Amino acid sequence: MILLVNPRATTWHYRIPLSVLSIGASIEGKFPYEILDGNIDPSLHASVLQRIGRGDIRYLGITVMPGPQLREAILLSRRVRQSYPKITIIWGGYFPSLHAAVTLQSGYVDYVVRDQGDLSFQRLITALEQGGALDDIPGISSIGDGTPRDNRAQGIVDPNSLSPLPYHRVDVRRYVGRTYLGTRTVNYHSSVGCPFVCGFCAVAAEYKARWIGLPAQRVADDLRWFKTNFNVNAVEFHDNNFFTSERRTAEFSERMKGMGIRWWGEARPDTMLNYDDRTWASMRDAGLAMVFFGAESSSTEVLRLMEKGGTQTGDTVLALVEKMRRYDIIPELSFVLGAPTPTIDADVENDIRFIRKVKRLNPDAEIVLYVYSPVHFEDSDLYKAAVQYSFSYPKTLEDWLRPPWSQHDLRKDPSAPWISKSLRTRIRNFEKVLNSAFPTISDLKLTPGQRTVLKSLGRWRYRLGLYRGPMEIMTAQRLFRYRQPEVEGF
Numbered sequence: 001m002i003l004l005v006n007p008r009a010t011t012w013h014y015r016i017p018l019s020v021l022s023i024g025a026s027i028e029g030k031f032p033y034e035i036l037d038g039n040i041d042p043s044l045h046a047s048v049l050q051r052i053g054r055g056d057i058r059y060l061g062i063t064v065m066p067g068p069q070l071r072e073a074i075l076l077s078r079r080v081r082q083s084y085p086k087i088t089i090i091w092g093g094y095f096p097s098l099h100a101a102v103t104l105q106s107g108y109v110d111y112v113v114r115d116q117g118d119l120s121f122q123r124l125i126t127a128l129e130q131g132g133a134l135d136d137i138p139g140i141s142s143i144g145d146g147t148p149r150d151n152r153a154q155g156i157v158d159p160n161s162l163s164p165l166p167y168h169r170v171d172v173r174r175y176v177g178r179t180y181l182g183t184r185t186v187n188y189h190s191s192v193g194c195p196f197v198c199g200f201c202a203v204a205a206e207y208k209a210r211w212i213g214l215p216a217q218r219v220a221d222d223l224r225w226f227k228t229n230f231n232v233n234a235v236e237f238h239d240n241n242f243f244t245s246e247r248r249t250a251e252f253s254e255r256m257k258g259m260g261i262r263w264w265g266e267a268r269p270d271t272m273l274n275y276d277d278r279t280w281a282s283m284r285d286a287g288l289a290m291v292f293f294g295a296e297s298s299s300t301e302v303l304r305l306m307e308k309g310g311t312q313t314g315d316t317v318l319a320l321v322e323k324m325r326r327y328d329i330i331p332e333l334s335f336v337l338g339a340p341t342p343t344i345d346a347d348v349e350n351d352i353r354f355i356r357k358v359k360r361l362n363p364d365a366e367i368v369l370y371v372y373s374p375v376h377f378e379d380s381d382l383y384k385a386a387v388q389y390s391f392s393y394p395k396t397l398e399d400w401l402r403p404p405w406s407q408h409d410l411r412k413d414p415s416a417p418w419i420s421k422s423l424r425t426r427i428r429n430f431e432k433v434l435n436s437a438f439p440t441i442s443d444l445k446l447t448p449g450q451r452t453v454l455k456s457l458g459r460w461r462y463r464l465g466l467y468r469g470p471m472e473i474m475t476a477q478r479l480f481r482y483r484q485p486e487v488e489g490f
């Protein structure tokens with residue numbers, strides 16, 4: 001009856017498709033459904049058409065985040081609409097949640113489930129099956145009379161109120177793989193949302209400063225189950241902000257000691273700098289290996305424009321990377337360069353100088369460079385500033401198949417009229433030299449010899465601050481198929 005699809009999003013380490021598995025959990029035992037994952041099925045489109053061809057599928061649910069997965073979802077939906085026009089196509093996930101109207105106007109998406117779909121999807125199917133009213137189902141967008149229409153928003157859904165994930169619906173063994181963290185790494189989502197409203201973040205645009213986590217015991221018990229059944233020795237927490245609650249983190253760390261599992265998660269610098277030293281020691285002893293932080297910018301002005309909130313400043317990040325060196329836990333810092341300000345060139349130069357300072361304080365710190373790529377967060381000061389610099393989104397879904405929109409959300413070369421070509425080149429060249437001088441620890445396929453080559457090409461340039469025209473570095477990185485963790489994860 002229902003086919004849930006995760007279009008291809010990665011060619012590297014596969015992760016359990018938690019988005020569609022969560023929707024599966026919400027209809028388990030209520031409606032018959034199957035899951036197909038483009039990450040492990042290279043001929044997904046053929047598999048979907050073949051499955052629909054058997055005649056008992058009425059609904060196709062597709063999870064869509066921006067980037068290459070969006071392309072896959074557009075091509076697949078178009079094909080299904082052409083071959084099986086009676087199939088109801090429903091999109092969910094970050095892209096349609098923030099771009100519902102343009103998605104529905106495509107003509108090959110009938111409904112959008114915005115934000116968390118755990119309650120709204122099953123209510124939509126029930127109403128469509130039993131002819132109920134659709135207007136009062138929160139979180140649904142539709143285009144019945146040709147005009148896109150958003151029902152009222154779906155407030156945050158407490159993950160503690162939801163059914164456990166039906167892992168039997170996927171072959172977990174296919175998703176447990178080797179990463180920098182361990183030889184048998186699994187992914188897990190232990191909380192929803194984030195308590196902050198940073199203007200460049202799609203999560204903030206959806207959850208509006210709400211965060212709810214599963215209790216530490218539940219998370220530890222679930223990981224013990226993965227260890228017992230799949231011999232897992234590492235976990236990637238896909239939470240947007242795993243470390244929001246120190247109390248939960250401290251209890252979780254106590255419960256993880258002796259489990260032999262290394263872990264990674266995402267956090268805010270100010271939140272974790274304020275953690276007690278005993279919590280730090282406990283996290284280290286519990287296997288915490290690396291933490292991803294939103295450092296964003298060294299400028300207090302830019303952090304204010306980003307509505308980063310909290311107490312975060314550049315000094316917060318410097319103190320944090322020093323502290324983490326003492327606990328032998330690696331900080332992975334992401335920066336968002338190129339925010340729309342009159343001082344943009346100086347801001348970028350300051351950030352480059354700041355990143356060099358970070359590397360002096362902690363050479364093991366991993367650096368991720370993003371270029372500000374507006375997400376559809378209309379209430380944010382940052383988005384308003386982008387609009388003042390004449391930023392606007394494309395008018396049709398098909399436009400997202402073509403540059404600059406096809407790579408807009410990869411956050412490297414976005415459609416951002418205020419960022420000059422020379423500044424983009426400056427950022428990209430600095431990134432190339434930085435990654436060569438300090439190749440990421442997470443690219444497992446790099447041999448010691450290749451690392452030595454990259455370092456010898458990068459270190460002298462980095463020392464002299466010579467970033468212009470790094471052709472030799474680009475050639476070596478292409479030759480070694482250098483892998484940046486921010487593109488497809490570990």
Ligand code: B12
Nearest residue numbers: 009010019061063067068069092093094116117202488489
């Ligand atoms: C795992 C992951 C990946 C994996 C791929 C996952 C996959 N689908 O195969 C990898 C590492 C490959 C990846 C890559 C990228 N990602 Co990513 N990714 C995530 C991450 C960390 C977890 C997703 C997840 O499983 N969440 C858990 C589930 C339960 O939550 P959920 O997805 O939100 O699903 C709920 C709702 O959205 C909704 N829903 C979702 N899908 C569907 C489908 C239907 C039919 C329905 C009804 C409802 C529904 O209901 C679900 C249950 O409540 C999210 C952040 C996050 N925590 O969500 C970022 C995130 C989605 N990624 C993001 C981005 C930008 C990317 C990249 C473009 C980054 C880059 N620089 O290249 C790349 C693109 C890769 C590509 N090739 O397309 C952004 C999207 C932001 C935006 N602008 O919209 C996010 C939000 C991270 C962030 N904080 O900004 N990603």
